[in-house]
Amino acid sequence: MEHDIKAIAHKFIHTLQNRTSTDELIPFYHPDIEQIEFPNAITRTTAIRNLDDLKAASERGQQVMQKEEYKVTRSYVFDNTVIIEAIWTGTLAIPLGSIPIGGQMQANFAQFYDFKDGLIIRQRNYDCFQPF
Secondary structure (H helix, E strand, C coil), X not given: CCCCHHHHHHHHHHHHHHCXXXXXXXXXXXXXXXXXXXXXXXXXXXXXXXXXXXXXXXXXXXXXXXXXXXEEEEEEEECCEEEEEEEEEXXXXXXXXXXXXXXXXXXXXXXXXXXXXXXXXXXXXXXXXXXX
């Protein structure tokens, strides 16, 4: 069965941005998902997450953020991998650094999504946050 993985990745980003619940993201993930977030201004050491970890991280994120926006600037497909470059803007629900509640923070993201059977089985995040 042929899957349009680029379209699936874009739909995932759209769902991530507009979700009201973590449950909306689960259908995109393979049960054996492994997500790797490399060190950045928020996550100081490499974080490796499975499906349960991703659920918990998403729920924590929804408590910290009022809103998230992703502006995809480029996307590429290579074999079973989709690479997304995006500008992320988050509106805070809590103060963070010098940013007050309701203030915004930005980051340049590069995300690599490996697919198996039309589902994300591996995700690597390279997040570059603007100073806050």
